[in-house]
Amino acid sequence: MAANNPGVPASIDKETAFTLAQSEMEYRVELFNRLVHTCFNKCVDRRYKENELNMGENSCIDRCTAKYWAVNNIVGQMISGGQQRPM
Amino acid sequence: MAANNPGVPASIDKETAFTLAQSEMEYRVELFNRLVHTCFNKCVDRRYKENELNMGENSCIDRCTAKYWAVNNIVGQMISGGQQRPM
Amino acid sequence: MAANNPGVPASIDKETAFTLAQSEMEYRVELFNRLVHTCFNKCVDRRYKENELNMGENSCIDRCTAKYWAVNNIVGQMISGGQQRPM
Amino acid sequence: IENLQLRDSLRMYNSLTERCFNDCVESFTRKSLQKQEETCVTRCVEKYMKHSMRVGMRFAELSQGAATSD
Amino acid sequence: IENLQLRDSLRMYNSLTERCFNDCVESFTRKSLQKQEETCVTRCVEKYMKHSMRVGMRFAELSQGAATSD
C-alpha cells in the first residue's frame, strides 16, 4: 500500500503508476470516511443535548480511532497473506 | 452548487467546468437516492400486504421528502459556513 | 444485460460499447459484493467462536446464494417491464 | 450524463434486490423461493417503484422552488 | 486529487444529511421542520464536524507512525 512499495516492479509505466496512486488515495479516503462513521456511532450520544463533544466522547473517539487503525492493520496483513504489512 | 455560481471565478477553464458539473450531477443523484431510501424506511409498511401505496403512506412520503430537503438545506448552509445557500 | 443483447442496435460505436461493458462489469461486481454481505449477515454466526464455517452455515450460504439470485432475476424482469430477462 | 444514468439505474437494480431480499426472505431450509416469498418480492418491487416515482415528482417540485403549504 | 476532494466533500454532505435526518426527524404529521427538530439537526451537524476534525488529527498522527501509550 506504501507509495514506494518494494513489491512493485521498477518497469511499470506512468499510466499504471497513476492508477495505483489514485486507487491508494481512494482507499485512504474511504478508510477515513468509514472510520469517522463507525466511531461516531460507537462514541457520540445521538440525542444531541448539546453541540459540544464532552470529555468522555473525546477520549472514546481517540481510543476508537486507534483501535480501528489496529484492526485495519490486522485485516491488511491477513489479506495480503502476511507477506507485507499494508499501510 | 448552482451552475452559474457567483463565487466561481470567470476564468476557470473548460475541463474544470466539466468536472464541477459532473460532481454536482453525482451529488444530486446521490441526494435523490438517499432520500428515496430513507423515506421508504420511514414511511412504507414493509410487510408488503398489498402492492399499492395507501393514503397514509403517500402523505408521509410527501412530508418526508419536504423535511429531508429542509434538513439538506440546513446542512449545506452550515458546511459552507453560512456564506452561501447551497442548492 | 447480456453482451450480445438483441435490443442493442448494431450501429453503436466502440466507445459506447466499452462503456456498456464497463457498466455491466461494475453491476456484476456490486451484485456479488452485496450478495456476500447479505448472506454473511443471514448465515454466519457472528460471535466468531471458531474460524471455520460449520455445516449448517455452509448449506445456509448455498441456499442464500441461490435465493438471492432468484430475487435478482425477479427484480430484473420487473424493472425491464418483463420484455427481456436480465442476466 | 447518459452513462451516469445507466450506472445509476444498475445501482438502483442492485439496491432493490438487496432490500426486497432482506425484507422478504427469512428461511434457508430450501434453495428455491417459496410462493409467499415470491409474492412479497413482487409487491416490494412494485411499492418501491411507485414510491420512487412519487419522490421524484416532489423532488422536481422542490428543485424548482415551488411554494408549498403544510 | 482535487476532484477527489470535491467529490468526497459532496459525499460527506449527503451522508451528513442522511444521518442527521434519521437521528432528528421522527414525525411526519407536518411538512415543515419543528423547532426542536431544527435544533437537533444543528447540533448533530456541529458535533459531527467536530468529531470529524478530531478523527482527522488522530488519523494523521497514526499515518505518521506516532508512538502512543494507552
Place this chain on the structure above:
Amino acid sequence: IENLQLRDSLRMYNSLTERCFNDCVESFTRKSLQKQEETCVTRCVEKYMKHSMRVGMRFAELSQGAATSD
C-alpha cells in the same frame, strides 16, 4: 478491468475492517486491542474470506446456468 479489480479489492479490504471492527470491538477504556478482541478479528476475517470464496463458487455456477436441485 484490472483497475476495477484493484479498486474492488481495496473496497473489500475497507468493508472487512468495518465489519470485523463492529462485530469484535465493544470497549473503549483502552487504546490497544485486547487479546480476545484480536482473536475475534482474526476469526472474523478468516470466516469472511471462506464465506466469500464459497459464494464465489456458487455465483460462478449460477452465472453459467447450472441446473440445481434443492
